[in-house]
Amino acid sequence: MLGCNTQPQTSTKVSIGKETFQLELALDMQSRTAGLMHRTEIPSDGGMLFVFPDAIARSFWMKNCLLPIDLLFLDSRGTITALHEMPIEPDKSPEENDLEYERRLKHYWSGAPARFAIELKSGSIQRLQLKINDHIDLDTAYLRSIAR
Numbered sequence: 001m002l003g004c005n006t007q008p009q010t011s012t013k014v015s016i017g018k019e020t021f022q023l024e025l026a027l028d029m030q031s032r033t034a035g036l037m038h039r040t041e042i043p044s045d046g047g048m049l050f051v052f053p054d055a056i057a058r059s060f061w062m063k064n065c066l067l068p069i070d071l072l073f074l075d076s077r078g079t080i081t082a083l084h085e086m087p088i089e090p091d092k093s094p095e096e097n098d099l100e101y102e103r104r105l106k107h108y109w110s111g112a113p114a115r116f117a118i119e120l121k122s123g124s125i126q127r128l129q130l131k132i133n134d135h136i137d138l139d140t141a142y143l144r145s146i147a148r
Contacts, residue, residue: 009146012049016072016118016136017128023049023118028148036119037064047120049138051147055113061105062089068122072130073110078138082111083125116143 011024022045026032032050036042052058055076062069071084086108092101110117116138124130 026050042121050117051143053147055115058110058114059107070120070124072118073114074116076115078136084108
């Protein structure tokens, strides 16, 4: 059928502070789990928007991340519940098994039930002067409808 697009978007523009970002969408378990792992670059106007099917307390870690990342957790309305500047973690050593590696990684918590998370290039939180309770305008209804 012409004009019918059943594929969800793979990225979306989001205004954060006074800047516009083109954020990759992480809509399912596989893309949310991979996040920005193994990336060697994050554009200054790029990043990732994680969309979850529910709002619960969440945590992220820096497993297999090659770059420092700024993390914003958002509630169901797009209000920031937590901000984190996440440094690179040391690589898994040859002496460590996967479980030992994962146990030593720091967890960064949402502070409240989070429906969304945004990962940005390191330094973005400071540059944008973001604070807890700031609002980020998202099309929350559409995003909730495409999360799996």
